[in-house]
Amino acid sequence: MVMAYLAGSIPTGYLVARARGIDIRSVGSGNIGATNVFRILGKGPGAFVLLADAWKGALAVLLLPRWLAGPADDERMHAALIAGVCAVLGHNFTCWLRFKGGKGIATSAGVLAAWAPWPFVATLGVFGVVLAGTRYVSLASILAAAALPFAQAFLPPRNRSLVVISTVLSVLAIARHHANIRRLLAGTERRMGQGAAGASAEGKGSP
Numbered sequence: 001m002v003m004a005y006l007a008g009s010i011p012t013g014y015l016v017a018r019a020r021g022i023d024i025r026s027v028g029s030g031n032i033g034a035t036n037v038f039r040i041l042g043k044g045p046g047a048f049v050l051l052a053d054a055w056k057g058a059l060a061v062l063l064l065p066r067w068l069a070g071p072a073d074d075e076r077m078h079a080a081l082i083a084g085v086c087a088v089l090g091h092n093f094t095c096w097l098r099f100k101g102g103k104g105i106a107t108s109a110g111v112l113a114a115w116a117p118w119p120f121v122a123t124l125g126v127f128g129v130v131l132a133g134t135r136y137v138s139l140a141s142i143l144a145a146a147a148l149p150f151a152q153a154f155l156p157p158r159n160r161s162l163v164v165i166s167t168v169l170s171v172l173a174i175a176r177h178h179a180n181i182r183r184l185l186a187g188t189e190r191r192m193g194q195g196a197a198g199a200s201a202e203g204k205g206s207p
Helices: 002-009 012-019 034-041 043-068 073-092 105-115 117-134 137-154 160-175 178-186
Strands: none
Touching: 002 043, 002 073, 012 034, 012 043, 034 043, 043 073, 043 105, 073 105, 073 160, 105 117, 105 137, 105 160, 117 137, 137 160, 137 178
């Protein structure tokens, strides 16, 4: 649990921005996630942060159970479930930044891709369709998170433990977007491509 948490807690967005001489917490939305990095630093750094945040979740699930769990398949599966949840918690509440992290969407996606590729593809499809239709990253993230438990329930591998943990991650991801939900309802949420101007007024709203 500790190792998975520490793997997830690496504040990639903060470190990438700090290498450019910028404290990402004080610009744009103030969030350390990939969306804010995209807005402030551009596509290259944003894509790097997105992939790095996803990989730290995937690697926690793929590697730690192999090192620490026994040979039994069910033991490795439970270790992978624990590692995935702890990696997401590490990203969302990183100990390196006073337990203030990102929204966990990219890290959750990495965890899901390692757990169950088909549900991952389904939720990624929901994200892509909603983003293409609305250009709201937050709405796409919220609806993809909401679709996750259903995708996990109906697509292989159909496993009750995966459904329960996926539901927990879904609720956590949606809860972390509470400010975005308020802005979406008020019609003040910014769309993808609007740039960084005025972002500081939008609150902490990126994955």
